[in-house]
Amino acid sequence: MNFRNSIAVVLASLALLTGCARQPADYTPLYGSSPLVPNTIPQYSFGVPAIRHARSLWDHYAQLINALNRDSAGFTLKMESAQTPDKYDAKLRARVFDFAIVDPYQVLVAENLGYAVIARTGKPDRISGVIVTARQADIHRLADLRGHTIAFTNSTALAATLLNEYGLLENDLDFRKNAVVLYTHSPENSLLGVTFQRVDAAAVSLADWEVFRRDQPASAALLTVLWQSDNLSGPAVMASGSIPRAHLQNLRAALTQLGAQRNGREALRSAGISEFEPANSVSYDDVWDFLQRYRRAIGPLPDRMVAR
């Protein structure tokens, strides 16, 4: 191999081996304040109550939103929620939602923020509190809970806490002095606490009890409802004051007509709602009356129930 051949071989090898494809230049996304294709149909956020797990939240309310989108004309709805009830409250107070399903005790708060009631859940969905004990426990009436431990989900829930607290007091058991109160942060914890005899009674909402019976029938079979409170109006569907009236009417119609269609009925069943009926501010007077009575009998309402 002579010199020229050697150089030629080396150069050819270099050319061959380094002849790799070049990568294109980098790019930076181009940002703008408006979409390339503007949305001509308005999209409204539809707040649904917070459920910790997104999967459960989706399972509960996605069909409802889809059904309402099918039945509504002139706008679309986008489901929105929060990871905790407190954050949901915060969003509501921040007027993030265009529409929202709100607990009864929040109706007055929301009205003060500019929301208006357009519908509420049906009679089967009216809220009430229940006190559940073990079947084998020697507890037959609320007064028997004197000196026992009662598990509450939290201190502010209307049905699970306030209605039960009011009922205990009306039945001669000042829970604040004569019972041990625990907050378990979930109705399931409270009910399982009774099952495993960690607590003597669980104060939950009727809806919570029904869910527990459905999800854990074996455990529920060991328990019994010791007492149930009077019921109050269920959750309301409220609309922001900025929503055009026509859209309000369209959504109210869609909500109240859900039960008339199979998809609607399935959506209602997934959401744990029997039906929606037209409602307005007056529809929640019973809740207002109960809160007044509670305040007089027990004391100040939780901060979340007070309009700021």
Add this chain to the structure above:
Amino acid sequence: MRVKLSGSLLRPTIRKELILGVTSVHAVLMLIFIVGLVTRQRSFLLERARERTLHQAELLAASAVPQLTTNDLAGLSEVVDSLSHDPTVRFAMITNGSGLILGHTDPKHSGEYLRDEISRKQLAQPAQSRIVFEGKDMVESVAPVRIDSSVLGLAWVAADLRESNQQLASVTNAGIWIVGLAVATGMLFALLLAASLTRQLRLLLDGADRLAHDNFDQPVPLVSFNEVGVVTRGINRAMRKLRSDRVAIAQAQAKLEAEVVERRRAEQDLQAANQAIQRANDNLREFAHVASHDLQEPLRSVAGFSELLRRKYKGKLDSQADEFIEFIYSGTVRMQSLIRALLEYSRATAAGADPVEPVDSAAALRAALDNLNTAIQSTGASIQTLDLPKVKANEVALVQLFQNLVSNAIKYSTEHPLIQISAQREEGFWKFSVADNGIGIDPRDQDKIFQIFKRAHGDEYPGSGIGLAICSRIVERYGGRIWVEGAPGQGSTFFFSLPAAPE
């Protein structure tokens, strides 16, 4: 001229070619290795970045499900922001299907829309995980934020490859150093190898150079036992052989020179002898010629007067005188015969006297036979001839040759001589044969009969002893040869050869 391996830089030598070859092989192999390594490393890093960014996008999408389900933008920002601490992530974001940025590692872009072409294409395509863009320093992936079959948004993650590229550059630089080191090592190794391999060759070239200058005394040192070593041993053997041959040649040359001197001296002696002989011959011929002429004159007087004495005084003197006169007469006749023969011999040995030309040997034979007609008739000899050729000779000499041989055959024949004459071609000569059924010749005498005055038989057969000598001189004059075969009582065959005439 002495051939040096380390000559001009551009002069090709085995050493240079070996160094270049080994170094080139090193360079090429290392280049292939390093480029392959870097390419594989680049591919590996790119694939890893691709997988990583795709995985990050899918992870971001999975993490964003709760936030997107609840439209928790603050939570979404926290989720996206968790990637901002990753140095390999250039940016990450969550958008909805319209390109609205719901969360971005750079918060100022939250609430803005994607408007570039690449992003718009991706938004228009079915939602699935894929690589959006591969650049020199960036790989971007997108993954759908999905719950059930519903797509809540898209998670975008762009990986920053600059750190990987820096690692790759480090690998490349290290590779370049390794290539350089390998080439240098290869060159050093090639130098040592070439020096080792070509050392014997250089010694061999020196030996060849000495050979070219006839220096066989110093053998080529043997430092290697490879093929060149084998050749070196062969060269050394050849040098030893040449050395010994040279001594032998020198000895032979000296001997030859001595022989040449000796031969030259002998030639000079021979030449002197020849000249002496030639002078003697010339003298002899002159003597014979002069003698034969000069002797014939007084002899004719002796013969004439002895003839007169014989005829005039026969019976007038006593018988003893008649006998003496008869002796004188016959001696004179014999002396005349001898002188004539000697004169003929003298003529025959006079080289160059007669012209040489193509001669029809058959005609020459006929002339000879005519001259011998009386003898043939008186003896009743039978002459048989075959076709005879033309030869290069002198016609007179050839007639005399045939005449002497036929006459000789008749003389030594029995009562009915039978003589057969023929010729046979042998290369550039014709071989003639003259066979008879005579008394034959003893083989011991077959050579001497061609000498002058030498005879095989006694006086019972008359003759001067010159005839065959004349035949021998005639044949030899034209480059031929004469000899006889036969045995006593079985006849004789005389052979002679003469050059053939051109066809």
